[in-house]
Amino acid sequence: MPALKDVKVKINAVKKTKQITKAMNMVASAKLRNAQARIERFRPYADKFYEMLGDLAKGADPSVHPLLEPHAEIKTVLLVVITSDRGLCGAFNNNITTMAQKLARKKAAEGKTVKVVCVGRKSRDSFRRSEFEIVQAYVNEMNAFDFTLATRIGAEVIGGYVGGTYDEVVMCFGKFISLARQEPTQLTVLPLSPEEQADAPKEAGGGLEYIYEPSVEGLLAELLPRFINVQLYRGLLDTSASEHAARMRSMDNATRNCDDLVSSLTLVYNKARQAAITKELMDIVGGSEALKG
Amino acid sequence: MARNLQLEVVTPERLVLKQSVDYVGAPGLLGEFGILPGHVPFLSALGIGNMMYKQGGRPRYLFVSGGFAEVLGDTVTILAEVAELPEEIDLDRAKKARHRAMERLEAQRRERVDYARAKAALQRSIMRMKCREEAKLAASGGR
Numbered sequence: 147m148p149a150l151k152d153v154k155v156k157i158n159a160v161k162k163t164k165q166i167t168k169a170m171n172m173v174a175s176a177k178l179r180n181a182q183a184r185i186e187r188f189r190p191y192a193d194k195f196y197e198m199l200g201d202l203a204k205g206a207d208p209s210v211h212p213l214l215e216p217h218a219e220i221k222t223v224l225l226v227v228i229t230s231d232r233g234l235c236g237a238f239n240n241n242i243t244t245m246a247q248k249l250a251r252k253k254a255a256e257g258k259t260v261k262v263v264c265v266g267r268k269s270r271d272s273f274r275r276s277e278f279e280i281v282q283a284y285v286n287e288m289n290a291f292d293f294t295l296a297t298r299i300g301a302e303v304i305g306g307y308v309g310g311t312y313d314e315v316v317m318c319f320g321k322f323i324s325l326a327r328q329e330p331t332q333l334t335v336l337p338l339s340p341e342e343q344a345d346a347p348k349e350a351g352g353g354l355e356y357i358y359e360p361s362v363e364g365l366l367a368e369l370l371p372r373f374i375n376v377q378l379y380r381g382l383l384d385t386s387a388s389e390h391a392a393r394m395r396s397m398d399n400a401t402r403n404c405d406d407l408v409s410s411l412t413l414v415y416n417k418a419r420q421a422a423i424t425k426e427l428m429d430i431v432g433g434s435e436a437l438k439g
Numbered sequence: 440m441a442r443n444l445q446l447e448v449v450t451p452e453r454l455v456l457k458q459s460v461d462y463v464g465a466p467g468l469l470g471e472f473g474i475l476p477g478h479v480p481f482l483s484a485l486g487i488g489n490m491m492y493k494q495g496g497r498p499r500y501l502f503v504s505g506g507f508a509e510v511l512g513d514t515v516t517i518l519a520e521v522a523e524l525p526e527e528i529d530l531d532r533a534k535k536a537r538h539r540a541m542e543r544l545e546a547q548r549r550e551r552v553d554y555a556r557a558k559a560a561l562q563r564s565i566m567r568m569k570c571r572e573e574a575k576l577a578a579s580g581g582r
Contacts, residue, residue, distance in 0.1 A: 184452075191449045194518055198482065198509060293451040293520060359469055359483040368468070368484040369507070372520070379451055 150422065153415040157408060164404035170234065171397035178325075178390035185322070185383050195376055199369050202362060211363070213304065213370045216337035217313040222259045224281070224312040225250055226299065226335070227273065228319040228381050229266035230389035231288045236399075238320060238328060238392035242385075243272035245330040246318040250278050261312070263299060265382070281306075288386060296379035303378070304371050307336050319381040320388035326395070328388035335377055338370070442476035446492055448501065448517040455522045456501065462493040463515050465508050474510055481510040485519065487562045489570045498577045500525055502570040504563055525574035528567045537564035 203214075227246045229239045246269070250260045264270040264283040273280055282302055287295055306312040314336065321331040358365055446463055448456040464473045466488030474481070485506040491498055506519030540561035547554060 187453045188451050190454060191451050191518060194449065194509075194516055198507060198518070202482075296451075297520070356480045356482045359467055359472070359481070364468075365482065365484055365507075372505075376451070 148414065148418060150415065150418050153411060153418060157411045157415065160404050160407045160411065164401055164408070167397045167400040167404060171394055171401060174235075174390045174393040174397060178387060178394060181383065181387035181390055185387060188379070188383060192376055192380065195369075195373070199373055201356070202366055202369065211366050211370055212308045213336065213374070214338055214366075217310070220258060220313040222261060222312050222314075223250075223253045224261050224263060224303065224306060224315045225278075226263045226303065226315065226317040226378070226381075227265065227269040228317065228385045229269040229272075229288075230385065231267040231286055232389075233268065234396065235389055235393035236396035238389060238396075239266075239268035239272075241330045242318055242320055243269060245332065247272065247276060249316065249318065249332060250276070254278075263302060265295075265299065266385075288382075288389070291382060291386075293375070293379055296375045296382060299378050300371065300375040303335065304374055312336070317378065317381050320385045320392075322384045322387040322391065325391050328392055333377070333381070335374060338373070442513060444474065444476050445514045446517070447514065448490075448503075448519065448522050450519050450522050455519075455524070458492075458494065460492045460494050461496065462491075464491040465517065466490065466503070467508070474515055476513050478510050480512075481508070483508050485517070487559065488566050489573065490517070491573075498573075500570050500574045500577070502528060502567050504566075523567070523570075525571050528571050530568065530571060533564040533567040536560055537568070540564060 225246055227242065229242050233239065246262075250262070253260050261279045261281050262273050263281050264273055264285075266288050267285045270280065270283040270285055282299075284295065284299070303312070303315050307315060314334065317333045317335050319331060319333070321329045323329055443459045443461065444463060446456060446458050446460045447454070462473065462475055464471060465483075466486045468484040468486050471488075472483065485503055485508055487504045488502075490501040490503055492501070493499070502521075502523045502525075503517060503519040504521040506517055506522070509516045509518075540557045543557040544554065544561065547557070
């Protein structure tokens with residue numbers, strides 16, 4: 147039988163842990179609400195953006211802009227891997243990095259050079275242990291980021307693609323589907339696939355002729371780099387919402403585990419207590435029997 | 440019967456403005472343009488600068504950077520990377536930014552990339568300050 151006091155200490159410790167996990171759960175849920183609101187606020191911009199680009203890109207031929215042109219031979223692949231900075235959110239980060247590593251190895255097996263831009267500490271830590279070169283790492287940014295983070299990553303991506311350093315850019319991030327579901331997802335950012343832009347089906351112009359200023363090509367040259375940023379920003383927002391949702395769930399589980407642990411420990415405690423009482427009674431009875439005799 | 444324009448300004452972070460206005464002037468990449476109700480469909484890239492829109496005959500200002508304007512029917516949509524109302528502009532920050540940009544321009548006149556960036560920063564800071572000033576002027580003149 148374990149000593150009474152040890153069990154008591156253990157129970158208290160578990161209770162303290164439970165308080166922490168519960169608090170973390172609540173913090174995560176508040177942050178999740180925030181992140182979801184940001185996605186909501188981003189939507190009007192993104193929708194309008196896709197609409198505009200869809201209208202423009204329809205008539206344009208791929209050679210008007212270097213970003214629309216796929217490179218003849220894909221030699222170097224850049225992965226943009228977005229994870230959170232902090233752990234304690236279940237398998238969330240692991241899922242993303244595992245997927246990214248697998249993808250990187252696959253591309254490497256095809257004879258391509260793989261380079262990585264890491265966003266989030268977990269992504270960097272994972273790739274630092276691998277053989278792939280980390281071009282850039284953004285650590286401690288996921289906590290409070292805004293559109294400029296997407297612009298900064300975008301500058302590297304676009305510059306590298308236009309300059310011929312990278313021939314393909316793939317973003318790995320945690321897609322936010324619902325509270326209970328987050329999926330590690332990979333999205334080919336570059337080369338831009340025309341079908342994807344044609345995705346914006348809503349034809350607001352209704353066949354009306356726009357006046358373009360500057361020309362269609364000039365506008366595309368302004369729009370396309372921003373489109374990359376918009377994609378990246380979406381990835382960042384999704385990952386951040388997913389992170390908080392995943393943390394909420396894992397902290398919820400942890401809190402429940404604490405409850406289970408406390409009740410099973412209480413059982414042990416009570417058993418030990420009863421055993422002690424029984425033993426004492428036996429001693430007393432034994433003693434009085436001996437006196438009688 | 441005077442028609443109105445519906446002005447909408449959105450950034451990736453938020454919806455900045457959604458209002459019914461009489462006139463919209465914006466800094467296009469090829470120069471400023473003005474839009475009145477009944478304009479033909481129009482799509483333009485915006486430079487760094489100040490938008491001016493009139494509401495009930497009174498001018499109001501807005502700082503924008505890196506955006507696009509779409510005119511369709513009587514709706515004007517501005518998609519901007521940054522858009523700030525005059526009262527949101529941080530004057531101190533703009534002043535410091537101007538100072539920094541000028542220093543950089545002095546120091547690195549020869550390097551092209553930095554030059555372009557510093558120049559853009561300089562223009563942003565100047566336009567931010569101008570936006571505040573003009574809004575103030577308009578407010579005092581309106582009374």
